[in-house]
Amino acid sequence: MIILYRKVLTGIEVIYLETKGGFYITQIKQLQDRIFERLLLENGIEISGGQGRILFILWKTDNLTISEISEKTSLAKNTISVVINGMVNKGIVERNTNPYNRRQMIVSLTEYAKSLQEKYEMVSQKMNVLFYQGFSEEEQRQFEQYLARILETLIDNLHTN
Structure with a gap:
């Protein structure tokens, strides 16, 4: 629902549009994180959301x-540094000095982390099914197109301001 507000400041009329999209996105993200972490724990995977994001990236491209x-x-x-410290302590990743640039650290997956990938992807798929429950394929496609447009707008705004 869009609500119009009018406010007159020094003879200039300003119209405010109030929508709830950002509020819904925030709530969805918070609930999704809690449900996803619960599903991970139920499957014997003890990692946080931030750790999962890092693992996901490292599973695609290690080191x-x-x-x-x-x-x-x-x-x-x-x-990232704080999360990596916790992951090193849990034996999920290793941190080594870059042999080509001694000022840089390279983060690498341990065998333990590699062993989690299949279970993690299974839980992720369960989350996707739950996330889109009750949506047709066309509704899913449209929804993701809208989200991609919002993301693109925000990225463009981040780089221009």
């Missing part, structure tokens, strides 16, 4: 720097 992980996950470098 990345903190900067590369940050770029691919859209998480801040300091956040």
